[in-house]
Amino acid sequence: MSREDRIYETLGLIRRNQVLTQMLDEAAAQYFGINTTDGRAIDIIDQAGGRITAGDLARELRLSTGAVTAIVDRLEKAGYARRVGDPDDRRRVLIEPTPAVQRIGAQIYGGPGDALEWAKDFDDGEIEVLLRFHRQGLVWLEERLANVERMLQRKSVRTLRGRGRA
16 A cells, blocks of 8 residues: 555544544444533643633633523533632632543543553554654644634625624
């Protein structure tokens, strides 16, 4: 198989993994009884080390702070998040997941031990390649997302101009 064929196969596998990840996240949200945006918020909170400000969550989700307030309200009502005072700044409020999120999340996604088991057949050099690949992938995806956001902004401006509103 040529280098080009291996690259295309890799891209095909990435696309399939993305679809399966999205399907898993949708099923998890359904199990939790929440929508996928709220599920994404829980994931971002977890990735932030288990606590995040509403402003940081809004930036990560690329949503308004008002939308994030509604998300946190829904997550609190469902028993999956809570607002806590920031021990370093009494004026700030942090959002953290409840223990139920960790428990249910581990049942759905597995825990750290599962990741170690999954990676046991990779040597250190292969792990370094995987890390480099995913770090480059993050940059690539951020660039593509920023490009689509610019396209949407231009499209929105054109739509508004076309209707005599701008």
